[in-house]
Amino acid sequence: MIEFRGAxxxxxxxxxxxxxxxxxxxxxxxxxxxxxxxxxKSTLARLxxxxxxxxxxxxxxxxxxxxxxxxxxxxxxxxLFTDPSSQLIMPTAIEDxxxxxxxxxxxxxxxxxxxxxxxDDIGLGDKANVSVNSLSGGQRQLLALAGVLSATPSxxxxxxxxxxxxxxxxxxxxxxxxxxxxxxxxxxxxxxAAIKAQRTLVVDEGAVVFxxxxxxxxxxYRDLMYRKSVGERA
Amino acid sequence: xxxxxxxxxxxxPAWSKMLGLAVGAVVVFQLNGPVPMAIAATTALALLVSTxxxxxxxxxxxxxxxxxxxFGGAYHWILGDASRGTEIALRAVTIVLAALAVNTSTxxxxxxxxxxxxxxxxxxxxxxAAIGLMFSLVVRSIPEGARILSQSRSAARARGFSRSPRAIxxxxxxxxxxxxxxxxxxxxARGLADFNVEDRR
Numbered sequence: 009m010i011e012f013r014g015a016x017x018x019x020x021x022x023x024x025x026x027x028x029x030x031x032x033x034x035x036x037x038x039x040x041x042x043x044x045x046x047x048x049k050s051t052l053a054r055l056x057x058x059x060x061x062x063x064x065x066x067x068x069x070x071x072x073x074x075x076x077x078x079x080x081x082x083x084x085x086x087x088l089f090t091d092p093s094s095q096l097i098m099p100t101a102i103e104d105x106x107x108x109x110x111x112x113x114x115x116x117x118x119x120x121x122x123x124x125x126x127x128d129d130i131g132l133g134d135k136a137n138v139s140v141n142s143l144s145g146g147q148r149q150l151l152a153l154a155g156v157l158s159a160t161p162s163x164x165x166x167x168x169x170x171x172x173x174x175x176x177x178x179x180x181x182x183x184x185x186x187x188x189x190x191x192x193x194x195x196x197x198x199x200x201a202a203i204k205a206q207r208t209l210v211v212d213e214g215a216v217v218f219x220x221x222x223x224x225x226x227x228x229y230r231d232l233m234y235r236k237s238v239g240e241r242a
Numbered sequence: 243x244x245x246x247x248x249x250x251x252x253x254x255p256a257w258s259k260m261l262g263l264a265v266g267a268v269v270v271f272q273l274n275g276p277v278p279m280a281i282a283a284t285t286a287l288a289l290l291v292s293t294x295x296x297x298x299x300x301x302x303x304x305x306x307x308x309x310x311x312x313f314g315g316a317y318h319w320i321l322g323d324a325s326r327g328t329e330i331a332l333r334a335v336t337i338v339l340a341a342l343a344v345n346t347s348t349x350x351x352x353x354x355x356x357x358x359x360x361x362x363x364x365x366x367x368x369x370x371a372a373i374g375l376m377f378s379l380v381v382r383s384i385p386e387g388a389r390i391l392s393q394s395r396s397a398a399r400a401r402g403f404s405r406s407p408r409a410i411x412x413x414x415x416x417x418x419x420x421x422x423x424x425x426x427x428x429x430x431a432r433g434l435a436d437f438n439v440e441d442r443r
Contacts, residue, residue, distance in 0.1 A: 089424070094427070159433065
């Protein structure tokens with residue numbers, strides 16, 4: 009369970025608000041976050057993994073404060089970035105997954121076995137010894153996901169995981185994410201994907217302006233964007 | 243270049259290969275004359291072949307090596323010392339071939355373990371896991387840096403600034419910093435920074 013208790017974030021240099029005090033509890037298995045660029049939706053997502061910490065208030069994951077127990081929170085919460093290139097550290101696919109396993113699996117043989125299994129599960133078993141630079145964008149995102157899942161998190165936060173992918177990979181990665189048997193919090197610009205969730209948050213100018221049914225949330229977001237674009241033209 | 247194989251060099255412990263490479267490099271610098279250097283180069287080539295490397299990656303690494311060795315050797319040939327030119331070219335070839343043999347037969351995971359073990363006595367003062375990770379990141383950043391440079395060059399050309407170094411270098415520098423920040427975020431998100439803190443406890 010994820011709890012935001014009056015959590016707010018400000019820009020470190022200017023002190024300008026990025027996320028206004030936010031209070032909500034996320035218990036649903038599929039939650040999507042939508043909003044315009046720079047609205048604060050990624051900041052909201054980053055608070056869950058402890059990548060960002062609130063200046064005021066608290067964010068709790070399974071009762072653990074992300075500020076005090078960052079390490080334990082990150083064991084529970086995996087994070088998938090938009091660009092997988094920055095997420096992949098080791099030279100080959102298998103080695104990158106093995107890096108994720110270092111904290112939990114001490115034996116090297118066990119690590120190799122678990123890494124192969126993680127790659128097989130995601131459909132990259134035949135790419136185990138391939139350089140990460142030779143993989144396509146979609147394969148890299150799958151590899152990043154394999155790295156995240158191999159650490160057996162109970163929550164995955166995905167920040168626009170399909171934005172850089174072509175239609176085929178977008179559908180494939182999207183389907184894999186939605187088939188996960190764990191809680192998924194996805195930040196997305198893909199409104200078709202957003203309505204597949206059980207709950208959707210609309211973020212605008214650092215505040216959650218709608219929270220509820222995905223179909224209504226998308227309608228609210230479209231209306232909001234329409235009003236803004238009309239306002240800009242006027 | 244690493245490939246999972248079952249060759250004797252693959253089975254050898256990573257530390258012994260690294261130590262062997264360091265000692266071998268010292269010995270190679272003590273050798274004089276083209277004949278001993280040719281024997282050393284042949285031995286290094288045999289070691290590399292024994293690891294069953296992929297032809298493509300070996301060719302890519304080998305071409306760069308051949309160009310550098312040819313330049314070094316040619317310089318001394320031009321100066322009139324053919325024997326010294328051959329010796330220098332073969333020395334470079336020997337060391338790089340031996341390094342390729344170690345690289346091809348040692349996984350990054352094993353390399354990381356060696357660095358972690360070496361740094362272990364200093365774990366109270368040094369972030370040992372971070373040091374190991376740093377070496378992996380350096381290797382990983384080279385192709386990424388080349389990609390950013392190539393994209394910045396194309397963008398500058400598209401805007402008609404192909405002759406302006408500033409139009410290429412400034413975006414390259416800024417995007418490289420951006421990439422470094424993203425990698426930092428990813429390391430934190432994957433809990434690798436926490437791993438380091440736990441390691442020091």
